[in-house]
Amino acid sequence: MALPTLEVSRYELNVPSTGEKIDYRPYLVKEEKQLMMALETKDQNQMLKVLGEIVEVCTFNKLSSQNMTIFDLEYIFVKLRGKSVGDTSEIGMKCSHCEHENKIKIDFNAIEVPVDLNDNMLLDISDTIKVKLRYPKMKNMLDIMAGGHNEVDAIFYTIAGHIETIFMGDDTYHADEYKSQELLEFLESFNSEQFSKIREKVNNAPTVRMPLNFTCEECGKENDLVVTGTENFFA
Numbered sequence: 001m002a003l004p005t006l007e008v009s010r011y012e013l014n015v016p017s018t019g020e021k022i023d024y025r026p027y028l029v030k031e032e033k034q035l036m037m038a039l040e041t042k043d044q045n046q047m048l049k050v051l052g053e054i055v056e057v058c059t060f061n062k063l064s065s066q067n068m069t070i071f072d073l074e075y076i077f078v079k080l081r082g083k084s085v086g087d088t089s090e091i092g093m094k095c096s097h098c099e100h101e102n103k104i105k106i107d108f109n110a111i112e113v114p115v116d117l118n119d120n121m122l123l124d125i126s127d128t129i130k131v132k133l134r135y136p137k138m139k140n141m142l143d144i145m146a147g148g149h150n151e152v153d154a155i156f157y158t159i160a161g162h163i164e165t166i167f168m169g170d171d172t173y174h175a176d177e178y179k180s181q182e183l184l185e186f187l188e189s190f191n192s193e194q195f196s197k198i199r200e201k202v203n204n205a206p207t208v209r210m211p212l213n214f215t216c217e218e219c220g221k222e223n224d225l226v227v228t229g230t231e232n233f234f235a
């Protein structure tokens with residue numbers, strides 16, 4: 001007689017960048033094992049690939065992780081992690097008044113990725129050139145990581161990776177038809193003011209965040225913080 005199969009719960013979430021509603025399930029021990037093995041390699045590239053695979057199977061293969069933005073991927077992963085290992089976790093947060101480290105319980109349900117779906121992402125770079133930006137997808141980030149660039153170059157490649165289309169007069173240039181080296185050279189031809197327009201947009205790109213309010217146990221003062229970056233949510 002075959003062993004019984006366990007039933008898996010299904011939940012619903014909205015994909016931050018599109019608003020699309022999709023079903024997901026928690027990750028299981030087999031997937032947790034994959035994750036642990038990837039963590040052990042300490043290879044970011046490998047970690048991202050495994051995160052992508054887990055997000056794909058846990059959303060019933062409705063999404064392609066390669067074509068997903070990094071913030072969508074992180075958001076979905078934190079969601080399904082919450083359902084797998086528990087919705088709450090304790091993290092250490094320093095009080096902004098007295099530096100005392102408080103142990104704060106965080107609830108993964110409070111996680112959010114604010115995305116302005118109406119932002120057209122079009123920037124006037126000069127009188128004749130406009131650039132339309134996009135949020136890089138996982139495949140773009142994997143390409144950049146595989147390039148073996150130094151830290152500064154990696155930042156510039158990442159910014160160049162945000163370019164979707166360049167408009168000049170009647171001509172349209174689709175970034176996907178050009179090598180990343182060509183896009184980098186285009187970016188490097190900007191003056192500081194033009195470059196800062198793009199950089200500002202990139203720095204303000206959506207990210208997984210969680211608002212956090214707590215009263216410090218040491219000084220009694222209120223803290224109103226926002227935790228960003230997934231490393232806080234993987235603990």
Ligand SMILES: [Zn+2]
Pocket residue numbers: 095096097098099100216217218219220221
């Ligand atoms: Zn304090």
